Amino acid sequence: MGPKTAGLLAFFDERFKIGALLKLAGKKTVPEHRHAFWYFFGGIALFLTVLQIATGILLLLYYVPTVDAAHESIVFIMSQVKFGWLIRSVHSWTANILIGVLFVHMFSTFFLKAYRRPRELTWVSGFLLFVLFLALGFSGYLLPWSELSFFATRVGTNIAGGFPVIGPALKQFILGGPTIGQSTLTRFFWLHVAVLPLAALALIGIHVLLVQILGMSRPVSLADRPARDIPFFPDFIYKDVLGWTLILILIGILCVFLPWEIGRKADPFASTPVGIKPEWYFTFMFSTLKIIPSHVLSIEGETLAILGFFAGGLLWLLVPFLDRRAAREKPSPSFTVIGIILSLYIAVMTVLTYTVPRL
Amino acid sequence: MTRRSVLNVFLGGSLAATAAAFLYPVLRYLWPQGQQEAVQTKVVAAKTGELAPNSFKIFRFGDSPGILIDSPEGTLLAFTAVCTHLSCTVRYDSDSGTIYCPCHNGRFDLSGRVISGPPPAPLEEYVVESVGGDIVVSKKG
Numbered sequence: 001m002g003p004k005t006a007g008l009l010a011f012f013d014e015r016f017k018i019g020a021l022l023k024l025a026g027k028k029t030v031p032e033h034r035h036a037f038w039y040f041f042g043g044i045a046l047f048l049t050v051l052q053i054a055t056g057i058l059l060l061l062y063y064v065p066t067v068d069a070a071h072e073s074i075v076f077i078m079s080q081v082k083f084g085w086l087i088r089s090v091h092s093w094t095a096n097i098l099i100g101v102l103f104v105h106m107f108s109t110f111f112l113k114a115y116r117r118p119r120e121l122t123w124v125s126g127f128l129l130f131v132l133f134l135a136l137g138f139s140g141y142l143l144p145w146s147e148l149s150f151f152a153t154r155v156g157t158n159i160a161g162g163f164p165v166i167g168p169a170l171k172q173f174i175l176g177g178p179t180i181g182q183s184t185l186t187r188f189f190w191l192h193v194a195v196l197p198l199a200a201l202a203l204i205g206i207h208v209l210l211v212q213i214l215g216m217s218r219p220v221s222l223a224d225r226p227a228r229d230i231p232f233f234p235d236f237i238y239k240d241v242l243g244w245t246l247i248l249i250l251i252g253i254l255c256v257f258l259p260w261e262i263g264r265k266a267d268p269f270a271s272t273p274v275g276i277k278p279e280w281y282f283t284f285m286f287s288t289l290k291i292i293p294s295h296v297l298s299i300e301g302e303t304l305a306i307l308g309f310f311a312g313g314l315l316w317l318l319v320p321f322l323d324r325r326a327a328r329e330k331p332s333p334s335f336t337v338i339g340i341i342l343s344l345y346i347a348v349m350t351v352l353t354y355t356v357p358r359l
Numbered sequence: 360m361t362r363r364s365v366l367n368v369f370l371g372g373s374l375a376a377t378a379a380a381f382l383y384p385v386l387r388y389l390w391p392q393g394q395q396e397a398v399q400t401k402v403v404a405a406k407t408g409e410l411a412p413n414s415f416k417i418f419r420f421g422d423s424p425g426i427l428i429d430s431p432e433g434t435l436l437a438f439t440a441v442c443t444h445l446s447c448t449v450r451y452d453s454d455s456g457t458i459y460c461p462c463h464n465g466r467f468d469l470s471g472r473v474i475s476g477p478p479p480a481p482l483e484e485y486v487v488e489s490v491g492g493d494i495v496v497s498k499k500g
Contacts, residue, residue: 158445176391179422269424271450274461290463294479
């Protein structure tokens with residue numbers, strides 16, 4: 001290192017205390033065990049979020065959030081803008097992969113009971129982040145103003161509208177009017193590029209801060225084995241970066257060989273196309289709504305399903321406070337069974353959506 | 360009640376009132392601005408002879424879609440095209456002679472009644488008239 005570089009480093013070190021920060025990072029350790037692989041999904045989710053923000057900012061340069069021009073602007077990005085197809089494909093593929101990674105991250109946290117005391121709020125902030133990312137996916141899906149996204153939004157907002165008491169007002173607030181139109185597109189755009197990302201960034205800050213303060217959890221099942229730790233910096237970070245690189249290569253391959261489709265422009269006065277389905281991460285709810293009878297004990301099936309999803313989500317959020325055995329560092333097989341049933345239900349319903357379209 | 364607790368109540372109340380004074384305009388601003396659904400009771404849905412037998416057409420009825428069907432028997436029928444389940448736009452399935460909602464596989468007969476699937480209520484049927492060269496659809500009653 002030359003004297004000029006050393007001088008520059010010393011200048012910044014004096015002001016930002018970089019040396020002290022590196023010293024602190026050097027002290028941080030991460031548990032190393034046979035389940036440690038699952039730790040990496042949190043880092044991958046963070047990396048993909050950064051990728052989404054970067055590509056989203058780039059897309060803002062050409063996207064036009066109006067009913068008349070939104071679809072045309074997507075066609076322009078995909079066909080005229082240099083590498084526009086790549087930026088949009090990265091954004092769309094990453095959105096889907098990110099939700100998949102969040103599913104894995106959340107369920108691995110659940111099965112390893114990493115939510116147990118004192119990490120209850122890490123779980124709560126993580127679950128709220130998951131909901132925010134689903135909302136980001138839902139709001140972003142309408143923006144190209146395509147046929148599929150139009151009807152997916154209509155179904156999605158009607159699900160919100162079916163919620164007892166507050167449903168109609170909630171639906172009107174989301175739509176910005178009585179039907180899906182310019183007001184809806186404007187609101188979804190506002191949510192997708194401003195409100196939800198800011199809320200997500202704030203929650204990510206809290207979530208990551210909690211992980212840093214409390215460290216990573218060691219599974220209950222390994223309590224009787226000797227603890228082994230590895231340094232966070234550089235050992236864990238190197239592995240993290242390897243994971244990010246692999247996922248980036250996967251996204252690159254997907255974008256080159258399967259660029260994201262544009263779809264047909266939405267026509268609010270056309271029949272819903274046959275075989276319509278939402279994005280894959282909503283299909284388990286979509287198929288549930290298909291199979292539920294119109295009435296169950298005089299309650300509308302749709303209302304019952306919506307209440308069921310809400311109650312399920314609420315219970316899932318409160319898991320750390322319900323699993324009293326895990327809080328006492330004891331195995332809680334009943335919660336493991338619940339997790340297995342839930343993940344199987346989601347997997348089976350998702351597969352059925354694609355394999356049995358006339359379910 | 361101590362002097363301290365009285366002060367706390369006043370201070371807390373002032374803070375709450377200040378927060379409300381800021382929040383109320385923001386919430387009113389966020390609420391959709393008085394857009395009403397276009398009310399229409401009658402519309403020209405098609406031209407006479409436009410529909411082939413056993414086919415259908417989606418037409419605009421106010422802010423919502425309607426469906427005009429030329430049944431296998433040659434009768435013109437019209438309904439709201441908004442499925443009573445989750446508001447997808449229905450279509451006519453000429454193979455089975457039923458009205459079908461592709462979103463959640465709801466199926467209605469040509470009277471609008473639910474045959475199968477999750478829709479909780481029948482489709483609203485409209486009155487169809489032939490006026491001059493136009494097929495006019497209007498709401499009942």
